[in-house]
Amino acid sequence: MKLNRTTLRTVEILKLVSKKPDGITLDEICEKLDMPKTSGYDIVTTLVQTGMIHVAREQKQRYTIGLTAYRIGINYTNNLDFISTIDPVLKAFSREVGKTVFFGTRTDDAIVYICKFEPENPIITTATVGTKNPIYCTSLGKAIMAFTEEEEVRRVLERITFKKHTGRTLGTREEFEKELERVRKKGYAFDARELEEHMECVGAPVFGQDGNVMGAISVSSLYKPTEDYDALGRQVQAKAAEISRLLGFLGKC
16 A cells, blocks of 8 residues: 555654654754655644644744644543553453453444453454444444434434445445434444344443543354343443443443
8 A cells, every 4th residue: 555655754743743842943854854845844834733733933943742742642541541441341241241342433434443352262253453344234333323423423424335244234324324213212232143144243332431422342242043132232231331430421321
């Protein structure tokens, strides 16, 4: 895959500026990165306007890391703390139900698996940490979208192209919107062999301290006609509520 040159230069500038607590001038940036001054100026100006770097208005302008970049770093640190919080809870839950447990978040119109916890005898599943799958045919995606703000849901749905993965995959926006209504009423979501023919998954939303949905957990297993998936859904919902409370959510899940 060919990487975008301007994006690479932007990243290089951010990395360089972050190592200079006393600041660095545009001339120094361009010299160290072997970059034309016109290109460097355009990128640095954009980074200043977006708050990614800060400029000290002195005789010789010096650039330091900006508030926006600092906040991104804080969010990253918080995410690490968050993972360490949920890790033992979901490991124990995987052993309790004897199934594979995931935590995932939404990225644009897909979900990405952040954590995966397996029981002693794990099933074979194509999903692993870092895997992305469509939101409309995963229990994680449905659980997250059902509790996302309406305007954001509308924007996401305008971008989705529905593709059949199995004969059970939802095929239209209208079907998906009806499915989200069912999820809101139940509090948990199903992937009823919609992504993989042999896999049944149940998911429920996880809320952050600010009250917004920040992700979801799911339980995955080989489909069994005799399994009570609604009972499993209630278990998953209860565990998601427990995790939400651990993360500072004070509302009702």
